[in-house]
Amino acid sequence: MTRGSRKVWLYYALGMVWFLALLWPLLGIREEGLVFAQTFEVWIKVAAGVAVCLGLWQAKQSGRLDFVAKPLGRARDAAQHAAGKAPVWMWIVLATAFALAYPLWTGRYGQDVAISVLVYVCLGLGLNVVVGLCGLLDLGYIAFYGVGAYTYALLSVHVGLSFWLCLPVAALLAAAAGCIIGYPTLRMRGDYLAIVTLGFGEIVRIVLNNWMDLTNGPNGILGIKAPAVWLPDFATGLSFETFYIKRLDILYYVILAITALTIVAVHRLNFSRIGRAWEAIREDETAAELMGVNTFMLKLLAYAMGAVFGGLAGAFFAARMRFVSPESFTFMESAMVLSMVVLGGMGSIPGVILGALALVALPEVFREFQLYRMLAFGGAMTLMMLFRPKGLWPAKRFGQRSEESE
Amino acid sequence: MTPADTILELRDIHAGYGRIEALKGISLSVRTGEIVTIIGANGAGKSTTLMTICGIVAATAGEITYQGDRITGVSPDTLPPRGLCQVPEGRRIFPRLTVEENLRMGAFFRKDKEQAARDMEYALSLFPVLQERRRQYGGTLSGGEQQMLAIARALMSRPRLLLLDEPSLGLAPLVVKRIFEIVKKINQEDGVTILLVEQNANLALQLATRAYVMETGNIVMEDSASNLLKNPEIRKAYLGD
Numbered sequence: 001m002t003r004g005s006r007k008v009w010l011y012y013a014l015g016m017v018w019f020l021a022l023l024w025p026l027l028g029i030r031e032e033g034l035v036f037a038q039t040f041e042v043w044i045k046v047a048a049g050v051a052v053c054l055g056l057w058q059a060k061q062s063g064r065l066d067f068v069a070k071p072l073g074r075a076r077d078a079a080q081h082a083a084g085k086a087p088v089w090m091w092i093v094l095a096t097a098f099a100l101a102y103p104l105w106t107g108r109y110g111q112d113v114a115i116s117v118l119v120y121v122c123l124g125l126g127l128n129v130v131v132g133l134c135g136l137l138d139l140g141y142i143a144f145y146g147v148g149a150y151t152y153a154l155l156s157v158h159v160g161l162s163f164w165l166c167l168p169v170a171a172l173l174a175a176a177a178g179c180i181i182g183y184p185t186l187r188m189r190g191d192y193l194a195i196v197t198l199g200f201g202e203i204v205r206i207v208l209n210n211w212m213d214l215t216n217g218p219n220g221i222l223g224i225k226a227p228a229v230w231l232p233d234f235a236t237g238l239s240f241e242t243f244y245i246k247r248l249d250i251l252y253y254v255i256l257a258i259t260a261l262t263i264v265a266v267h268r269l270n271f272s273r274i275g276r277a278w279e280a281i282r283e284d285e286t287a288a289e290l291m292g293v294n295t296f297m298l299k300l301l302a303y304a305m306g307a308v309f310g311g312l313a314g315a316f317f318a319a320r321m322r323f324v325s326p327e328s329f330t331f332m333e334s335a336m337v338l339s340m341v342v343l344g345g346m347g348s349i350p351g352v353i354l355g356a357l358a359l360v361a362l363p364e365v366f367r368e369f370q371l372y373r374m375l376a377f378g379g380a381m382t383l384m385m386l387f388r389p390k391g392l393w394p395a396k397r398f399g400q401r402s403e404e405s406e
Numbered sequence: 407m408t409p410a411d412t413i414l415e416l417r418d419i420h421a422g423y424g425r426i427e428a429l430k431g432i433s434l435s436v437r438t439g440e441i442v443t444i445i446g447a448n449g450a451g452k453s454t455t456l457m458t459i460c461g462i463v464a465a466t467a468g469e470i471t472y473q474g475d476r477i478t479g480v481s482p483d484t485l486p487p488r489g490l491c492q493v494p495e496g497r498r499i500f501p502r503l504t505v506e507e508n509l510r511m512g513a514f515f516r517k518d519k520e521q522a523a524r525d526m527e528y529a530l531s532l533f534p535v536l537q538e539r540r541r542q543y544g545g546t547l548s549g550g551e552q553q554m555l556a557i558a559r560a561l562m563s564r565p566r567l568l569l570l571d572e573p574s575l576g577l578a579p580l581v582v583k584r585i586f587e588i589v590k591k592i593n594q595e596d597g598v599t600i601l602l603v604e605q606n607a608n609l610a611l612q613l614a615t616r617a618y619v620m621e622t623g624n625i626v627m628e629d630s631a632s633n634l635l636k637n638p639e640i641r642k643a644y645l646g647d
Contacts, residue, residue, distance in 0.1 A: 292515040293515075
């Protein structure tokens, strides 16, 4: 053992002691006092796991694993080379084919998770316009999701409007809410804006919670209709029968279509003149202003566009759950969506999709460990910021920037 | 009385940040085709003057006219379309946009796409080094290249009056010389009027036709550049004699 490797193990020991000190009060506080057994059970597993990883890493560093690592590395390089040669459209076709075929080989549970992921992809992409492109930190984004959801819920229950008609209405109302919230707040910059948006997000939730006459308060709204399609009824001649989509696999395709629309729209916005102006505002607002960019209007537009996608996702959410209540629109949800954008890579569409997958699907996979979810979440975020601060899939413009092609 | 060819005029402008008054009644005028320079020490209010002209800092009193129209208090983004553009202090290019995208931002408000594309070629021909780095992020350029990019970006708006804030800041003498040559060329060949703010008084006075000297928020002297170069007081205070 060299001195360096001994130092590593010393750090390991210190880290594990610290971890135990952290874990004990977290898991050990019971009615009967501070118990140790359960904490130790978890701790020893983590400690052993980390020790194995550390041992392997050291063996690799010292070259004792070269006989495995070298062929593996070669195989990885070859795979990366092959993947790099395949055109982008091929990946898009593959991803689309996978998304379309997904319900064919999964059950209700798998479809349910996939629907959640897609809803969050829409939300993440909408927030990405505001945070990733325009650089405005919005901590109350979930308010627009709520506006969309309540728009459809109320119109469906009281007026009986169809889902498809309500979808654009929800988007419009969310955009209007974006303008109403944005108009007074967007004069602020940086931290001040974040705090004010946080406040506005809470205002929307509290209004939904307390306006009993309209929203039925914390009891929520029941009896929202699922999306409907009109199928021709051949038995009775030429009449149409309303068919409510309650099957998850068909609902999956509905949200897939909404997500596809969102992806295409955000992609087009990203590469448009307006998208460039948003990025310029993110980089240097005063300089953008000096170049003749009406920064206030463009920031308002970013807010409204972001809200549109939140509203669409919200309307779908109401139609899928057939029930809405204010507790779906808490600050925690805003934080989740923001984490997806940051984790995936700000301003990057594939990054946001990856972020949504990681934060919605992974907790489902590890359901047994639900107790430690927030712990793992915090740990993952810390590690991310240390090792990949630009996100899992950082934003870049394909083939447009030289340092990537060289 | 104001001569007919005055492109920019400031009358008794006061401006500041919060309670601190940075400009204490500035009056100056620029005639079409001139290169006018404002020299002065750090904190004299030179940059604030330019930011006030562009409407980023609000004037608390006084009047600014540009091409005969009052522009005090107008929204900053309406000025570049009227031919008034600034290259701000510290360059302030967009670091995570490519050189080409930075230039496109200069032509943001323009509807004539083809003409703008030709202007981009012209701007890049003025600074061949930018041509080589077209697809590179602005933030990866050297200081001198960033300054060139900032000037090229402003040129994309087809300015009639270009405000330049300390283009020599932190650059090597050779690069500064090159940039000043380009500024001269823009003025003489393209007929762009230039208002130049500089700490490097020697260079600025050699380039300019007229000059203002600023001290703590006031204009203390106004003369032709050649006279100021000979003025012993100026030589002592700003030219290091």
